[in-house]
Amino acid sequence: MKYAVPRGTKDILPDDTPLWQFIEDTCRETFGLFNYREIRTPIFEATDVFTRSIGYTTDIVKKEMYTFPDRKGRSLTLRPEATASVVRAGLENNLITPDNLLKVYYLGPMFRYERPQAGRQRQFHQAGVEAFGSADPALDAEMIQLSVKLFERLGLKELEVDINSVGCKKCQPAYREALKKYFESNLANLCGDCRQRFELNPLRILDCKEAHCRKYIEQAPAMVDHLDAECKAHFSQVVGWLDHLLVKYKINDRLVRGLDYYTRTAFEIVSKQLGAQNAVCGGGRYDDLVEEMGGKSVPAIGFAAGLERVVEILKAESRQSKIENRIGLFIATIGDEARQVGFHLLTKAREKGISADIDFQGKSLKAQMKAADRLGARYVYIIGDDELKNKSAVLKNMGTAEQKEVSFGELLSVFVK
RNA sequence: GCGGCCAUGGUGUAGUGGUAACACAGCAGAUUGUGGAUCUGUUAUUACGGGUUCAAUUCCCGUUGGCCGCCCCA
Numbered sequence: 001m002k003y004a005v006p007r008g009t010k011d012i013l014p015d016d017t018p019l020w021q022f023i024e025d026t027c028r029e030t031f032g033l034f035n036y037r038e039i040r041t042p043i044f045e046a047t048d049v050f051t052r053s054i055g056y057t058t059d060i061v062k063k064e065m066y067t068f069p070d071r072k073g074r075s076l077t078l079r080p081e082a083t084a085s086v087v088r089a090g091l092e093n094n095l096i097t098p099d100n101l102l103k104v105y106y107l108g109p110m111f112r113y114e115r116p117q118a119g120r121q122r123q124f125h126q127a128g129v130e131a132f133g134s135a136d137p138a139l140d141a142e143m144i145q146l147s148v149k150l151f152e153r154l155g156l157k158e159l160e161v162d163i164n165s166v167g168c169k170k171c172q173p174a175y176r177e178a179l180k181k182y183f184e185s186n187l188a189n190l191c192g193d194c195r196q197r198f199e200l201n202p203l204r205i206l207d208c209k210e211a212h213c214r215k216y217i218e219q220a221p222a223m224v225d226h227l228d229a230e231c232k233a234h235f236s237q238v239v240g241w242l243d244h245l246l247v248k249y250k251i252n253d254r255l256v257r258g259l260d261y262y263t264r265t266a267f268e269i270v271s272k273q274l275g276a277q278n279a280v281c282g283g284g285r286y287d288d289l290v291e292e293m294g295g296k297s298v299p300a301i302g303f304a305a306g307l308e309r310v311v312e313i314l315k316a317e318s319r320q321s322k323i324e325n326r327i328g329l330f331i332a333t334i335g336d337e338a339r340q341v342g343f344h345l346l347t348k349a350r351e352k353g354i355s356a357d358i359d360f361q362g363k364s365l366k367a368q369m370k371a372a373d374r375l376g377a378r379y380v381y382i383i384g385d386d387e388l389k390n391k392s393a394v395l396k397n398m399g400t401a402e403q404k405e406v407s408f409g410e411l412l413s414v415f416v417k
Numbered sequence: 418g419c420g421g422c423c424a425u426g427g428u429g430u431a432g433u434g435g436u437a438a439c440a441c442a443g444c445a446g447a448u449u450g451u452g453g454a455u456c457u458g459u460u461a462u463u464a465c466g467g468g469u470u471c472a473a474u475u476c477c478c479g480u481u482g483g484c485c486g487c488c489c490c491a
Contacts, residue, residue: 306491373452
């Protein structure tokens with residue numbers, strides 16, 4: 001094989017596209033129900049758009065971005081996620097202002113240079129929403145409800161919603177100190193990675209899966225206990241709204257997200273049906289990002305769902321219900337003249353909205369029938385020399401094998417009714 | 418970036434140090450103008466490069482890729 005897809009990318013083939021289309025349609029519909037409107041931003045941006053928003057110390061920025069100079073030497077980057085792009089677009093087009101509530105959604109490919117693994121690719125697809133202009137806890141709850149509804153409509157089961165609050169600029173530093181103080185004495189017992197995290201971002205220690213680290217993590221102080229009054233009130237109202245909306249959730253005070261811009265509410269939906277990469281969706285509030293990117297102070301919240309992971313689950317559940325791509329009519333012909341007439345009828349059928357096809361490989365009638373069968377054609381119209389004289393031919397129902405004589409003129413009316 | 422496992426026709430799988438087996442799919446045919454059943458025939462330089470050997474698909478090394486885990490995240 002001379003050419004192959006680049007590592008970590010995949011072709012989505014015709015057998016799978018119906019499933020993808022179902023997922024995409026369901027996303028659009030569900031987001032629409034919650035009054036989100038679609039936004040489409042470029043697939044690459046000036047590198048700064050991502051480095052400044054996602055954070056210089058995150059893995060994404062440090063080692064996972066596809067960054068390249070264009071012909072004029074500008075540094076561009078394939079988007080590793082879409083929130084930064086949406087903020088940039090919203091600011092540039094004056095859609096994000098303190099007084100305007102903006103609800104947008106997006107759908108599309110993202111790029112991260114990582115080692116491929118189950119549920120992890122270098123090009124992958126996300127569907128996400130962002131809401132700007134409100135710090136209302138009800139909005140946080142609505143967004144979590146939206147993500148749950150989305151997966152419900154997609155038909156996913158066995159999901160768990162985890163939520164936490166990571167505090168804000170004011171109270172998070174104190175919590176970091178508290179964590180450092182706690183881990184300091186046990187530093188020698190932690191794994192090498194955690195010792196690094198201790199310096200760079202102690203919050204991430206909470207995420208460590210090493211068994212011997214977990215012993216210490218369990219006893220570590222929780223962010224929830226270190227929130228300032230406002231963050232605490234916000235979090236309890238989010239939880240209150242979730243209860244009111246009957247959304248099931250689990251407070252997970254060890255939940256930490258990997259992007260630097262999150263504040264207050266952080267949430268994740270994980271599936272028990274996936275491997276190590278088990279999050280189907282993650283998101284949270286980012287009240288400082290808009291200002292950091294040059295806008296006024298505008299609170300915001302969003303989440304993104306990983307579509308490959310949804311596909312993986314739906315395939316495993318084989319719940320895709322074989323969304324078949326059948327055609328309505330196949331026109332089988334014998335001889336050149338019949339083919340010309342057949343092609344004419346084919347055109348008319350298509351004009352009437354009937355999906356239809358004809359042979360292009362010079363096949364025998366038998367082989368044409370076989371081809372029609374494989375295409376799942378509901379009907380085959382068989383035209384030969386005799387039929388040309390009578391302007392009438394046999395229409396065969398491929399399901400029942402019934403045949404009846406139908407004139408050229410009547411053919412389409414049979415389908416219309 | 419690190420570790421483990423793996424790499425045979427379109428697909429899924431056998432197998433052996435001496436030039437590849439099976440299933441399914443595909444194509445062609447089994448009386449002349451008709452599909453889905455059956456039968457027959459047909460479809461592979463055994464990922465790439467190098468090494469050991471009289472001889473490698475089978476052994477060794479490297480490369481590339483895949484899967485799984487770490488990391489990280491969706």
